[in-house]
Amino acid sequence: MCLILFAWQTHHKYKLILGANRDEFLARSTQRMHIWESPTQIVAGKDLERGGTWLGINHQKQFSALTNFREPLPMPIPNQPSRGDLVTGCLSGSHPRGYLEAISPKASEYGGFNLLAGDAQSLYHFSNREGEINEVPPGIHGLSNALLNTNWPKVEAGKLALGQLVAQSGVEPEKIFELLKNDAQAPEADLPQTGVSLEWEKRLSPLFIQAGNYGTRCSTVILWNYNDQISIMERTYDLVQPKTEAFHIA
Numbered sequence: 001m002c003l004i005l006f007a008w009q010t011h012h013k014y015k016l017i018l019g020a021n022r023d024e025f026l027a028r029s030t031q032r033m034h035i036w037e038s039p040t041q042i043v044a045g046k047d048l049e050r051g052g053t054w055l056g057i058n059h060q061k062q063f064s065a066l067t068n069f070r071e072p073l074p075m076p077i078p079n080q081p082s083r084g085d086l087v088t089g090c091l092s093g094s095h096p097r098g099y100l101e102a103i104s105p106k107a108s109e110y111g112g113f114n115l116l117a118g119d120a121q122s123l124y125h126f127s128n129r130e131g132e133i134n135e136v137p138p139g140i141h142g143l144s145n146a147l148l149n150t151n152w153p154k155v156e157a158g159k160l161a162l163g164q165l166v167a168q169s170g171v172e173p174e175k176i177f178e179l180l181k182n183d184a185q186a187p188e189a190d191l192p193q194t195g196v197s198l199e200w201e202k203r204l205s206p207l208f209i210q211a212g213n214y215g216t217r218c219s220t221v222i223l224w225n226y227n228d229q230i231s232i233m234e235r236t237y238d239l240v241q242p243k244t245e246a247f248h249i250a
Contacts, residue, residue: 001020001021001022001023001054001055001065001066001067001143001220002021002022002023002067002068002144002145002209002216003020003021003023003067003142003143003144003154003155003158003180003207004018004019004020004055004065004067004116004142004143004144005018005019005020005140005141005142005143005155005158005159005161005162005179005180006018006019006020006140006141006142006162007139007140007141007162007163007166008123008136008137008138008139008141009138010138010139010140010166011166011171012169013171013225013226014171014223014224014225014226015120015224015225015226016063016118016123016222016223016224017162017165017166017171017176017222017223017224018220018221018222018224019158019162019176019177019179019180019219019220019221020055020065020180020219020220021180021207021208021209021216021218021219021220022045022054022055022216022217022218022219022220023204023209023214023215023216023217024214024217025213025214026213026214026215026217026238027213028047028049029047029048029049030045030046030047030048030217030238031045031046031048032045032218032234032236032243032245033045033218033220033232033234033245033247034046035247038092039092039093040058040059040060040062040091040092040093041058041059042056042057042058042088042091043056043057043058043059043232043247043249044056044057044087044088044091045218045234047082047084050082050084050085051082051084051085051088052082052083052084052085052086052087052088053066053084053087053088054066054067054084054087055087055220056087056088056091057091057222057230057232057249058091058093059249060093060119061119061120061228061230061249062090062091062093062096062117062118062119063116063117063118063119063123063222063224064086064087064090064091064096064115064116064117064118065087065115065116066083066084066086066087066113066114066115066116067113067114067143067144067145068083068111068112068113068114068145069111069112069113069114069127069128069129069145069146070112070145070146070194070195070196070204071112071129071194071195072195073195077109080109080110080111081109081110083110083111083113086103086110086113086115087115089103090115090117095119096117096118096119096122096123096124097117097122097124097133097135099117100115100117100124100126100133101133103126104126104131104133107126107128107131108128110128112127112128112129113127113128113129114126114127114143114145114147114148115127116136116143118136120224120228122135123135123136124136125143125148127147127148129147130147134148136148140159140162140163140166141159142154142155142156142158142159143155145194146192146194150192152192152205153186153187153190153191153205154186154205154206154207157182157184157186157207158179158180158182158207161179161182162176162179165179171223173221173223173231173233176221177219177221177233177235179207180207180208180216180219181207181208181219182206182207182208183206183207183208183209183210184206185202185203185205185206186202186205186206188202191205215237216237217236217237217238218234218235218236218237218238219234219235219237220232220233220234220235221233221234221235229248229249229250230248230249231246231247231248232246232247232248232249233245233246233247
């Protein structure tokens with residue numbers, strides 16, 4: 001994922017309201033969200049090049065999602081492990097915090113990443129560019145390709161829009177999909193400096209990216225209520241017509 005917006009324990013009906021966009025090269029082979037044949041029955045899409053995923057939930061009601069950390073390209077590291085394996089590892093049945101504690105000593109082996117990991121009671125954020133496991137407090141949060149709640153324009157715009165939805169008594173999935181389709185570029189003066197060119201900072205600044213051979217491939221919406229019933233919806237855009245699929249965990 002390249003943008004994850006979520007409200008954690010702030011709504012009267014849903015403990016987790018999440019909207020996320022996955023940005024990736026259009027040519028990268030991907031399988032749409034489905035139920036994996038695994039002991040924990042993961043609901044997730046799959047990166048067919050490396051076998052991992054960017055966001056998923058298992059039937060034990062554990063959640064994990066990943067964003068890469070944007071930084072100047074480092075020297076390639078031979079046989080570097082796939083960051084997508086961090087999500088599948090987190091959903092293998094371990095307690096979220098315990099899993100983060102286990103991977104922390106070897107986190108530097110991976111490219112820069114942010115990892116969210118949680119269950120029905122708690123939610124954590126860990127980045128190997130910060131090195132700390134932090135429990136996420138109740139509130140409206142945004143995660144892109146820097147640390148949690150870094151005030152990039154897309155993060156601030158997304159948090160504001162999601163906060164306005166959460167303030168309403170009802171939360172409609174279609175409204176979340178709609179806010180994730182915001183393709184407005186940020187003003188040049190507000191752009192971060194992350195080591196890419198100014199032109200690419202502009203092209204990467206919207207919530208929804210369309211940049212030639214790179215862009216938003218799919219959007220995901222999660223609604224997790226206080227009875228621990230979970231609805232997961234994925235809308236895929238790299239088809240002739242966008243396709244939406246839904247899954248439910250009771």
